[in-house]
Amino acid sequence: MRVAVCQLDLAVGDLQGNRASGVQAIVAAAESGADLVLLPELSDSGYVFSSLAEARSCASPSRGNPTLGEWHDLASQHDLAIIGGFCELGEDGKLYNSAACVDPTGVRLIYRKMHLWDHESEFFSVGSQLSPICELMGAKVAVAICYDLEFPELVRLLALQGVELLAVPTNWPATVAPTDERPIELIKAQASAATNGIWIAIADRGMTERGVDWTGCSTVIAPDGYPVITPLSAEQTGIAVTDIEPSRASDKSVTARNDLIRDRREDVYRVVVQVDPPQPNGFNCETTLESFLDQR
């Protein structure tokens, strides 16, 4: 499976321009032979909203969503899958920081961010469901968005459900790390990949938006915890492509006697899900969902 992570320079509120940046990246990824293209968090709206009204003006319902529709056209045209963030207007009238996976058969997965960062809570409501899991080319794929990835419980629960590739659209505001140290978000991502023996793909923003610098570091991390793409610098935009073997994530052994999953002491501790796992939006990712897009 060839994965392309796209580090984009977006402008908050410029839906048309942002979607065009996404299209450009998806086409470039297709030309590189990508099977899966990953875009950043809120890739259609941008991130640094100045008001709820501005955020609301950027949001669309998931059914008939113009961003997802464009992705579906490109997915069909180039026979690939696209995962990226979009600004969702819920059927309940609330805004969600969401991500979708779209392939030639339709929308395969929608997930609403569960852990909101800083000012996001002024604009967005939280999701309360783990990401659905969909199969792409035989690989089990799920989504987490940005700050979600910093909660090991979440990644563990997805790994326990068999996820092999966790796709992470993100907008990591730049923070100050000591000289020669990686951003802590990337270190946490590496640890989560290695702890669970899964692939983690990350697409962040590059450049600056309304005075906010981004971390960059878009990359793909192997199940051993090491990046297979040198993390992109904060000043870079563009795509980076790598071939991965999702099935490597099905082998959790670390020695002849040790296994990352079985070695957990479930007799002593356990991560439990507190809620039933219905899908968001009344959406079942196990069915093919062309109808989901027909309404646009």
Place this chain on the structure above:
Amino acid sequence: MRVAVCQLDLAVGDLQGNRASGVQAIVAAAESGADLVLLPELSDSGYVFSSLAEARSCASPSRGNPTLGEWHDLASQHDLAIIGGFCELGEDGKLYNSAACVDPTGVRLIYRKMHLWDHESEFFSVGSQLSPICELMGAKVAVAICYDLEFPELVRLLALQGVELLAVPTNWPATVAPTDERPIELIKAQASAATNGIWIAIADRGMTERGVDWTGCSTVIAPDGYPVITPLSAEQTGIAVTDIEPSRASDKSVTARNDLIRDRREDVYRVVVQVDPPQPNGFNCETTLESFLDQR
């Protein structure tokens, strides 16, 4: 609080020599003004046993334990606390890969490793209790041993109980990391510190034992996930000292609106303890335990 991590060169089976190495390091740490001295896993017995008989010959009961007794003498003499690993013969006749915290008042904490690495299961039985928590100079301190640290559930549960400093005696066998990459064990430790906003101190082995090279990387990691001591190289032995502010771990805020602990979505997932929390060895760390050592 001044913390000294001691990276030692030990020899399996040489109890006298290993204890002497421990004493030497503790005295050097005392001369550096240390309040807490951390020694590696199985610091009295060494690690690379060739048979169960050999391991058994190195084990002593925790009550009246010669290693802990020596630490108590040094702790009293230099007014400091010592945490380190020792080879424990349980009251049930089984061997445990254990660690203790000893201060001038006596043994404050005993913990038995819960996650055994590779051949260890041929020699040791597993513990089934989280580390007790003891207060040292007002700081809440607990212990994890080596592979334990790679299970985020364990660290999370200790952080939820208020642990500010997690002391980790370890013996990390060297593994191959890509060029310019840190050992994954250290990356996981950094992520665990930052995920929970706690201090993590690590004392590993240096040099080689029966053909096994060690990772080194003894260090102290701050609640932001970054080492405050440059991790020691695998070829180094000796002590490294740093001053820490344990109370930094009581502030879990990361932005004005975000908190590492409160931001967990306990309505969606939760780490639960499956067992009652009695202490190992009928041992209650909240009482002063001079009596525990009187039997030696």
